[in-house]
Amino acid sequence: MKKKLVVLGGGYGGLALINELLNKGLPNDIAITLIDKQPFQGLKTEYYALAAGTAADSELRVAFPQSPDVTLALGEITSLDRTKKLVHVTGHDPIAYDYLVIGLGCTDHYHGIVGAAQYSNSIQTFQAARKAYTALNNIAPYGTVTIVGGGLSGVEMASELRESRGDLKISLINRGPKLLGGFPDGIQNYAAQWLREHDVELLLNTQLERIEHNHLFVEGSDSSLETDITLWTAGIQPVELVQRLDADKDKGGRLKLNKQYQLQSDPSIFVVGDCASLPYAPSAQVAGIQGEHIAHILLAIWKDKTIPVEPIKLRGTLGALGKHSGFGVMGSMSIKGRIPRLIKSGILWRSKHS
Numbered sequence: 001m002k003k004k005l006v007v008l009g010g011g012y013g014g015l016a017l018i019n020e021l022l023n024k025g026l027p028n029d030i031a032i033t034l035i036d037k038q039p040f041q042g043l044k045t046e047y048y049a050l051a052a053g054t055a056a057d058s059e060l061r062v063a064f065p066q067s068p069d070v071t072l073a074l075g076e077i078t079s080l081d082r083t084k085k086l087v088h089v090t091g092h093d094p095i096a097y098d099y100l101v102i103g104l105g106c107t108d109h110y111h112g113i114v115g116a117a118q119y120s121n122s123i124q125t126f127q128a129a130r131k132a133y134t135a136l137n138n139i140a141p142y143g144t145v146t147i148v149g150g151g152l153s154g155v156e157m158a159s160e161l162r163e164s165r166g167d168l169k170i171s172l173i174n175r176g177p178k179l180l181g182g183f184p185d186g187i188q189n190y191a192a193q194w195l196r197e198h199d200v201e202l203l204l205n206t207q208l209e210r211i212e213h214n215h216l217f218v219e220g221s222d223s224s225l226e227t228d229i230t231l232w233t234a235g236i237q238p239v240e241l242v243q244r245l246d247a248d249k250d251k252g253g254r255l256k257l258n259k260q261y262q263l264q265s266d267p268s269i270f271v272v273g274d275c276a277s278l279p280y281a282p283s284a285q286v287a288g289i290q291g292e293h294i295a296h297i298l299l300a301i302w303k304d305k306t307i308p309v310e311p312i313k314l315r316g317t318l319g320a321l322g323k324h325s326g327f328g329v330m331g332s333m334s335i336k337g338r339i340p341r342l343i344k345s346g347i348l349w350r351s352k353h354s
Contacts, residue, residue: 002031005298006087006097008077008241010036010064011044012284013272014103016291018065024295026069027302033097035073035089040064042126043351044105045284048153051123051132051231052160054323060126062352077104077241082266099268101294102255104242106274106282109235114210120148120232123157132231139228141167146216146227148208149234150174151181155191156320157233162198163322171201171225173208173216175234180319182281187327190336194321236282238275250277260297260307261290270294278312285314318344 005021007014018032026032041062049055064072075089086094108124110116121135122128136145145161145168147154158172172179172195178188179195179202195202207219215224237243238253247263248256254277256264261276263269272294273287280286293310300307316330318340326341327334 002029003098003302004031004033004096005099005101006033006035006095007101007103008035008087009103009105009273010034010041011103011105011273011287012041013287013291013294014101015041015062015064016288017101017103017272017295018070020292020295021298022065022067022069024299027299030069030302032070033073033095034064034070035075035077035087035095036064037074037076038126039072039074043348044124046348047123047126047129048157048160050126050129051121051136051157052164053133053137054160054164057126057130059352080241080245082269085268097268099270099298101270101272102242102275103272103287103291104239104275106236107239108232109237110232111235113208116148116208116211116232119211119213120230122232123153124236132229135229136161136165139165139168142169143167143228144169144171144226145229145231146171146173146225147231147233148173148216149232150176150179150202150204151233152317152319154231154233155179155195157231158195158200159198159321159325160323162195162200169201170199171203171227173203173206175205175207177205179204183317183327183329184334186334187329187336190327191319191321194325198322236274242275252277254278259309261294270298280312280314283317285317286312289313318347320344 043060046060073092075091077089079088085097088094108122121132123132147158158170179191180188209217209219217224255271255275256277257271258264261270272290274282289312296308316328318328320326326344327336328340
């Protein structure tokens, strides 16, 4: 009987792992089951464009691997039984595993702000980005959109929406004094200048207290900010299944792992991507590299070879300011303008066609 490798989530990490196993030669005694709630991978780094209406959802779909060695199970993962090694999925009998890879990504983190989950729009999932697009598309001319969170997602969302809807009043709220925390000062200033020049209002050092329908309340203020739509890009956390999992976690709720990306208490479970506690900010790039490394580790285990030690080497970070400008950090070098935007577009093309 074949051993069962079950992969939870067909995102950047899960697909990188499966594709690497297929490319390197999957042993004959291993069968792969991929479990996901949708029948394709969504290119999550581009969901801001889907919400803004500058990219069709068909452009952001990547087909899952077509292989006799990969079985696809579509449905919502409801629970994980680590004792019996079973995954419970809506519409399916319990799915057994010998090896499990958790690559379920993240969900919004609302930091205890009252009403944020109820009254703001997310772009964390394909379905949420579609819903945000519908809401934005239905705003009357000269309406108001407020984006909460001045990190990479918030900046890209604000710039893309500006190019999509030049009539809208767009505000970007950030609780810190600068946008793009973690980026060099030159990049932070460049992005802020671009947004201001394109009539995006920046509300820095602004901490929200609560959100209600069409109103945002700021700490220390008696008045509220009026808005037609609120978009939330102000933080992430592991998905609910991981939140409920009884295992050691870091302060961000991510699962602590050993050097082989296995749960410290259960070596049959590997974790890839946003749910993994790593010394890097969560990103598609990190998840993809980690997924390939886990594939190499599994192949070594199955073939009884020495487990490789492969450090994660990041190639850099890129961001978009609309379709014609961008920014990035490549090693110690900051780049701004059209070149990083072209590079980002090239990476997206490769992701869709590789």
